Amino acid sequence: MQTLESLAMDLELSAEDAAFADSFRSFCHKEIAPIADEIDERQEIPRELYNKLARVGYLGLLFEPRYGGQGATYVQATLAQIILAESCGSTFFSAGASAGLFGGPIGVHGTDAQRQQFLPPLLRGEIIGALAVTEPGAGSDVSALRTTAAQTRDGFVLNGQKTYITNAPICDYALVLARVRTGDGKDRGLTHFIVDMQTPGISRGKAMRKMGLRASPTGEIFFEDVQLPADSLLGGIGRGFRITMEAFNKERLALAAYSVGVMAACLTDARRYSRERKSFGRPISKHQSVAYMLADMVTRYEASYMLLMETAWLFDRHLESGGRRKLHNGHPIDLTARAAEVKLMASTFAREVTNMAVQIHGGAGYMEEYRVARLYRDIKIAEIGGGTSEIQKQIIARAEARRVT
Numbered sequence: 001m002q003t004l005e006s007l008a009m010d011l012e013l014s015a016e017d018a019a020f021a022d023s024f025r026s027f028c029h030k031e032i033a034p035i036a037d038e039i040d041e042r043q044e045i046p047r048e049l050y051n052k053l054a055r056v057g058y059l060g061l062l063f064e065p066r067y068g069g070q071g072a073t074y075v076q077a078t079l080a081q082i083i084l085a086e087s088c089g090s091t092f093f094s095a096g097a098s099a100g101l102f103g104g105p106i107g108v109h110g111t112d113a114q115r116q117q118f119l120p121p122l123l124r125g126e127i128i129g130a131l132a133v134t135e136p137g138a139g140s141d142v143s144a145l146r147t148t149a150a151q152t153r154d155g156f157v158l159n160g161q162k163t164y165i166t167n168a169p170i171c172d173y174a175l176v177l178a179r180v181r182t183g184d185g186k187d188r189g190l191t192h193f194i195v196d197m198q199t200p201g202i203s204r205g206k207a208m209r210k211m212g213l214r215a216s217p218t219g220e221i222f223f224e225d226v227q228l229p230a231d232s233l234l235g236g237i238g239r240g241f242r243i244t245m246e247a248f249n250k251e252r253l254a255l256a257a258y259s260v261g262v263m264a265a266c267l268t269d270a271r272r273y274s275r276e277r278k279s280f281g282r283p284i285s286k287h288q289s290v291a292y293m294l295a296d297m298v299t300r301y302e303a304s305y306m307l308l309m310e311t312a313w314l315f316d317r318h319l320e321s322g323g324r325r326k327l328h329n330g331h332p333i334d335l336t337a338r339a340a341e342v343k344l345m346a347s348t349f350a351r352e353v354t355n356m357a358v359q360i361h362g363g364a365g366y367m368e369e370y371r372v373a374r375l376y377r378d379i380k381i382a383e384i385g386g387g388t389s390e391i392q393k394q395i396i397a398r399a400e401a402r403r404v405t
């Protein structure tokens, strides 16, 4: 019999989830939202912000308590991500690259020694991590990457270049994807390495100047004959592509949460401004075209929020099993396609919503004093990072082609 799996989702937050969301929201409103514009201008996230996010448990949400994590569900983590994104996109991105993109794969694929070494200090905000996959010639097409790790008797020698890496200018460690070659020149496949950024032979470029997310540093990393010990390997030789795709899958859920958080911030600002600002003798919210923009904004926000929360709920139940059950529409649960769908939808809607929020603010919306200008700049990345919208469509279309009519 078909399982009416997602229809059974309880749409009410539990008392525990609601209490956690309330206390994290108070923290973000007090500690993060007030400095978001200032750090955007300074183009730097204060290091103590990582410690503060650690103290309230944000960095460790999805990690096991024995490594200093909170053991939270995806539903709880997604709520927290929405709330942080609403307050500051740059903080969301840098914290996510460190704990989620660097720490996440170590939490799943690391040896116990690797988890013990890296996770506790990472989740306390004492070290900062990055995930280095993209290269000048390999973005959407990860398999085209050219960074190599030549296997030697004692370990590996890394050569190559990475670009557009979140936290590259400041990170202490990076999880680097490279192609392993054995002494006889044989290709052993894509493989991840945990790399100490102080290792001789590593250099990094300056933080790149960006359209948005200006406080979150992005940059290049260069590797020239970097000697890596054998135990820097994560998850085994040749397992790098799978580990990367698994990390991207979770990143897509996070980027959908980011998009929902940005839409929430736009709604708050557009509602307030449109009720205060008057033209032709009435608040602009009373003009039908502005009221309809608000209607479009709230519809996009709520549709994205619901699909996101349902997807987080499905992640909680089916990430481990790979999803052998069926959804209410009879389709097998395919969490990869679902994460792509929710990221595609939420990021597209969020870009449209930021545009409407600026439009409702008129000339003021173009000025940096108003938060909507930053939100408009900050949202574009959601359609690019973690795989572009075109790549999400490819993933969804492949899953669609497998479905029976």
Ligand SMILES: Cc1cc2nc3c(=O)[nH]c(=O)nc-3n(C[C@H](O)[C@H](O)[C@H](O)COP(=O)(O)OP(=O)(O)OC[C@H]3O[C@@H](n4cnc5c(N)ncnc54)[C@H](O)[C@@H]3O)c2cc1C
Residues within 6 Å of the ligand: 097, 130, 131, 132, 133, 134, 138, 139, 140, 141, 163, 164, 165, 166, 167, 210, 213, 218, 381, 384, 385, 386, 387, 388, 389, 390, 391
């Ligand atoms: C602010 C920022 C932070 C980032 N952080 C990180 C990070 O921490 N770690 C990391 O590894 N990377 C990071 N990236 C890189 C990001 O993941 C890539 O930019 C992204 O995957 C796209 O790759 P690309 O830039 O090479 O674009 P390309 O792959 O060159 O794509 C260019 C265009 O062609 C389209 N395209 C490409 N192939 C196809 C296809 N087969 N079918 C249809 N259309 C296609 C794309 O959709 C896009 O529109 C970051 C990027 C930015 C901007």
